[in-house]
Amino acid sequence: MFAFLWFGMDPASFRIRREGLSWKSDVRLGLLLMLVGTLGAWLVWAMEWRQILVMFVPMSLGFHFGALRVLKGCLRAAGFPVRTLFPNVLEAHGIGDFWSRRWNVGYSQMMQRLVGRPVEALAGANAGVMAIFIVSGFLHELAITLPVRNGFGLPTVYFTLHGILTLLERKRGRPFGKIPALLAVAVPLGLLFPPAFQNEVIARCLGVFDMIKDVNAG
Incomplete structure (x- = not known):
């Protein structure tokens, strides 16, 4: 199961x-x-x-x-x-809270266990956080840019940026807030999903409605 x-x-x-x-x-x-x-x-x-x-x-x-x-x-x-x-992403208090408790909790748990904690034990808490985001960037390269052979490096830039913002939240001692966190996730989404992936994968998923239309027409 x-x-x-x-x-x-x-x-x-x-x-x-x-x-x-x-x-x-x-x-x-x-x-x-x-x-x-x-x-x-x-x-x-x-x-x-x-x-x-x-x-x-x-x-x-x-x-x-x-x-x-x-x-x-x-x-x-x-x-x-x-x-x-x-869980409800609209309840996120900041960027760190969004990625650790609101978005894909199973994935964040896995990354914390396999990457964050081992790196933290060797190089400290901040290094553990950055390692999670950088490795996440590499993994998303495998899932996003490699299949379409385009946009290499952009997902890593996206996650590295969020790692830096998460550390800035820690340094200031309080989260940035809900609206800034959601904007930080949404505005640079084109980095995570480069144009080639948008056109060849995401847009094609909408093609299921073309198939339904053709079936109904037939």
Whole structure:
């Protein structure tokens, strides 16, 4: 179950089944977000909008916050006490909080265990934080720029920038706040997803509506 049906890094949740776990609210919210995300993606396709943030938001809403929330509810209904992988990003207090507690919690847990803690033990806490972001950049190069063979280095720049901003938050002793954090994530999104990836992968995902249109026409 953990290896094939879950995107998190919490195998202990699958050791023992529990009774009476709440799950219905997760399924209801997840299905609603899937519907909203699908309608939003259809609107983007119909209007031929191809700006990265406009394309990414409804697709992310449908999958990250919708489908994965439904999956969480189903696993909890089966007795596995898994946690939400993508909590409400609108509650992020700052950049560090966004990446550690709001966006892809399973991935952040993995990076903390495999990269952050070992580097911190050798070179200190700040080095551990930067190592997480830099390695994240390299991993996203493999997933984004390598397949399209374009935009090399841009995802690493994106994550390195966020690592620096996270350290600045630590140095000032308080987070930057919700709005600055969300802007810092959204505005340079074109670095994380270079134009070639936007056109050859993200925009093509919207092509599913072309297939549906063709089927209906036929």
